[in-house]
Amino acid sequence: MKQKKSHKLLIGNILFVIVCAGILVFLLNAPEETTSPLPHDDIHSSLHNIEGKKEAEKYCLNCHDADKKAPLPDGHPPKYRCLFCHKRL
Ligand code: HEC
Ligand code: HEC
Incomplete structure (x- = not known):
């Protein structure tokens, strides 16, 4: 009984890590920001x-x-x- 519970916990942890990795990959794939920044010139x-x-x-x-x-x-x-x-x- 006790062993079964820790087994479930392990699967839960593995799923958690996989989901986190998925979110990380998603965020890293976001398109680069293209809007021009405030220029560094005399005016600005x-x-x-x-x-x-x-x-x-x-x-x-x-x-x-x-x-x-x-x-x-x-x-x-x-x-x-x-x-x-x-x-x-
Ligand atoms: C919601 C986002 C957003 C806001 C808020 C915004 N801009 Fe822009 N602006 C853009 C985008 C997108 C472009 C299109 C060109 C590009 O990708 O840089 C642009 C273009 C420009 C350009 C033309 C030069 C260029 O980089 O293409 C100027 C100048 C400019 N914005 C000034 C301003 C000023 C001044 C304000 C505030 C009054 C402002 N913007 C607010 C997103 C924004
Ligand atoms: C005194 C006048 C003046 C003020 C104040 C000013 N700008 Fe500009 N800005 C200009 C002129 C003129 C240009 C076009 C020539 C150049 O690129 O420097 C320009 C260009 C830009 C561009 C386009 C840069 C590019 O890569 O093409 C952006 C973005 C911009 N301004 C944003 C801003 C924002 C945001 C502010 C306020 C925080 C601001 N400016 C305040 C005069 C001004």
């Missing part, structure tokens, strides 16, 4: 130093709004929270 360098994404994002639309000098491309995804997608790397 000061924005890398602002603490807090929300603070830094206040400035983006000064240049990237529709009527400004670097408007977002057509079909740009919803533009809230720029730095969630365009990461500061």
